[in-house]
Amino acid sequence: MHAEQHPARACKTRAFGLPTHGAHRHDRYGCDARSKRIGSQQLARRDLLWLFGASVAATALQGCATSPVSGERILVGLDEAGEIAIDRKQSAHQFSRDLGGYQDPEVQRYLNSVALRMQQVVHRPAMPYNYRVVNANHVNAYTFPGGAMGITRGIMVEIRDESELAGLLGHELGHVNARHSAQRQGQTLLASVALAAVAVAAARNDARWAPLVEIGAVVGASALLANYSRENEREADALGQQYMVQAGYPAEGMVRLHQMLVKEEERDPGLLAVLFASHPMSRERRDAAQEAASKRYAASRNQPAGRERFMDSTAPLRRIKPTIEACQKGEVLMSRKKPGEAEAHFGEALRGSPLDYPALLRMSQCLQAQGRQHEALDYAQRAREAYPGEAQAMKQLASLHMGSRRHEAALSELLAFDWALPGDPGIVFLQGVNHEALGRRDAAATAYRSFLREAQTGGAADYARSRLRAWGL
Ligand SMILES: [Zn+2]
Incomplete structure (x- = not known):
C-alpha cells in the first residue's frame, strides 16, 4: 500500500506501461547493463540518506542517471544482490517497529499458504520472499525489495x-517484481534517533526534558519503507491483479480490497486518515481494478474467493478487533500529542485483551508522556512479559530507566535490545550516553565512535562528535 510520493519529488522512471502476460517481464525493468556507475557526488541528498543506513547498498549501486527518453534523471538501481542485502538489513527493524509478528502460528501459517500460492506465478520466483502478520494496529501492508512483507x-x-x-x-509482490524499491527514496536505519534527542537532553541533565518519547513515531510506522510513485502503485495493482487471477482467484478481490480502503478513508477522515498511508488515488485505483475485472479478467469471475477459509483461519484476529480499533484511536491521539485522551482508549483495549502486547506498550508510552513514570514502567514490564524477546518493550524500558537516571538498568535493556535486534546505530548511541552518565568515558567514546561510523549527521552525531572533541579524542 504505502504513502505516495509527492509527484513533484518523484524520481521519474521510464513508463512501464501495463503488464503483459509474458514471462520474464522483469528483464525490462531497472537499469540496463550499459549504464555507468555514478559517483556519490552525483547522488541526491535523499540517496545519500538512503545509503547512510545501508552501506551495503554502496557496492550494489548501478548507474542509470539519465532517461534515454526524456533526458531526465531516472533512477538509482540496485542489482538483485543489493535488493536482498537491504532487505536482510532492514526488514527485521521494520517488523519490530510494527511491534513484531502476530503471535499466532496458525494465522501466520495461513498467510504463508496463500502467499505461496501467489508466489508460483510471479516473475521473480527465486526471490527470498517471506511474510508475516505484524502487530501494528493501523491499516497497512508493505514489502522490502527482497520480498520480506x-x-x-x-x-x-x-x-x-x-x-x-x-x-x-x-x-x-508487484512492487518486488517490478523492482520499485530499487528506485525508491532514501531511508535510514536510525531507528532510535528520536529517542536519541531525548537521551542527549537527559545526559545534559536538562531539567526541561519532556518525556514525549517518539510520540510522533507511534503512528508513522513506515520510516524504513519506500515511497512509491503513483505510476509504481498503478503498476503494482495491475501486476497484483494479474498474479491473483493466475493463482486462481477472482479479479474482483482486488476491487473489494480497494473498496475497503476507500471506505476506511471515508469512515472518519479526520481520525483515520493518519492511520494508514493516505491514498488520494484509491478511488481511481479501485475503478481501474474494476475495469480490468469486468473486461480482461471477466473469466475469473467464478474462481472461488475463499471466504470461509479466510474467516476460519483468521478468526483469532477478529476476536480482538475491538482491541485493535481502540489502539488505533489511542495512537491517533498520541500522534496529536493528546496522551491524556489516548489513555482511555488504551484502557479500553486492555479491558478486552489484558495481555495484548501492543496495547500494553502503547499504554506505557502514553503514561510516560504524561509524566507517570512508575505506572509506565509497570506496563512496559508487562509488555515484555507478554512478548518476550520483542525489542520495542526493551527500548521503552531503557527510555524509562534513562528518564529516572537509572543508567545501569537502561544499559542492560539496551544490550538486550541489541541482542534481540542487532544493527540499530541509535541503540549504540544510547549506550554511549548511559556510559557517559556513569562516568565511563572510554566505553562512551567507543560507543560514540561506533555510532559515528554509521551516522554522520543529525543531533545525535553532533553530540557524539562534541563529546569526543571535549575529551580530546
Ligand atoms: Zn503499494
Whole structure:
C-alpha cells in the first residue's frame, strides 16, 4: 500500500506501461547493463540518506542517471544482490517497529499458504520472499525489495475473504517484481534517533526534558519503507491483479480490497486518515481494478474467493478487533500529542485483551508522556512479559530507566535490545550516553565512535562528535 510520493519529488522512471502476460517481464525493468556507475557526488541528498543506513547498498549501486527518453534523471538501481542485502538489513527493524509478528502460528501459517500460492506465478520466483502478520494496529501492508512483507493486524481484520488477501499480497509482490524499491527514496536505519534527542537532553541533565518519547513515531510506522510513485502503485495493482487471477482467484478481490480502503478513508477522515498511508488515488485505483475485472479478467469471475477459509483461519484476529480499533484511536491521539485522551482508549483495549502486547506498550508510552513514570514502567514490564524477546518493550524500558537516571538498568535493556535486534546505530548511541552518565568515558567514546561510523549527521552525531572533541579524542 504505502504513502505516495509527492509527484513533484518523484524520481521519474521510464513508463512501464501495463503488464503483459509474458514471462520474464522483469528483464525490462531497472537499469540496463550499459549504464555507468555514478559517483556519490552525483547522488541526491535523499540517496545519500538512503545509503547512510545501508552501506551495503554502496557496492550494489548501478548507474542509470539519465532517461534515454526524456533526458531526465531516472533512477538509482540496485542489482538483485543489493535488493536482498537491504532487505536482510532492514526488514527485521521494520517488523519490530510494527511491534513484531502476530503471535499466532496458525494465522501466520495461513498467510504463508496463500502467499505461496501467489508466489508460483510471479516473475521473480527465486526471490527470498517471506511474510508475516505484524502487530501494528493501523491499516497497512508493505514489502522490502527482497520480498520480506509485513501485513498489519489492522488490515487483516478489515479483509473479508482470501481473494482480497491475495490482491493485497499480489500488490506487494508487484512492487518486488517490478523492482520499485530499487528506485525508491532514501531511508535510514536510525531507528532510535528520536529517542536519541531525548537521551542527549537527559545526559545534559536538562531539567526541561519532556518525556514525549517518539510520540510522533507511534503512528508513522513506515520510516524504513519506500515511497512509491503513483505510476509504481498503478503498476503494482495491475501486476497484483494479474498474479491473483493466475493463482486462481477472482479479479474482483482486488476491487473489494480497494473498496475497503476507500471506505476506511471515508469512515472518519479526520481520525483515520493518519492511520494508514493516505491514498488520494484509491478511488481511481479501485475503478481501474474494476475495469480490468469486468473486461480482461471477466473469466475469473467464478474462481472461488475463499471466504470461509479466510474467516476460519483468521478468526483469532477478529476476536480482538475491538482491541485493535481502540489502539488505533489511542495512537491517533498520541500522534496529536493528546496522551491524556489516548489513555482511555488504551484502557479500553486492555479491558478486552489484558495481555495484548501492543496495547500494553502503547499504554506505557502514553503514561510516560504524561509524566507517570512508575505506572509506565509497570506496563512496559508487562509488555515484555507478554512478548518476550520483542525489542520495542526493551527500548521503552531503557527510555524509562534513562528518564529516572537509572543508567545501569537502561544499559542492560539496551544490550538486550541489541541482542534481540542487532544493527540499530541509535541503540549504540544510547549506550554511549548511559556510559557517559556513569562516568565511563572510554566505553562512551567507543560507543560514540561506533555510532559515528554509521551516522554522520543529525543531533545525535553532533553530540557524539562534541563529546569526543571535549575529551580530546
Ligand atoms: Zn503499494
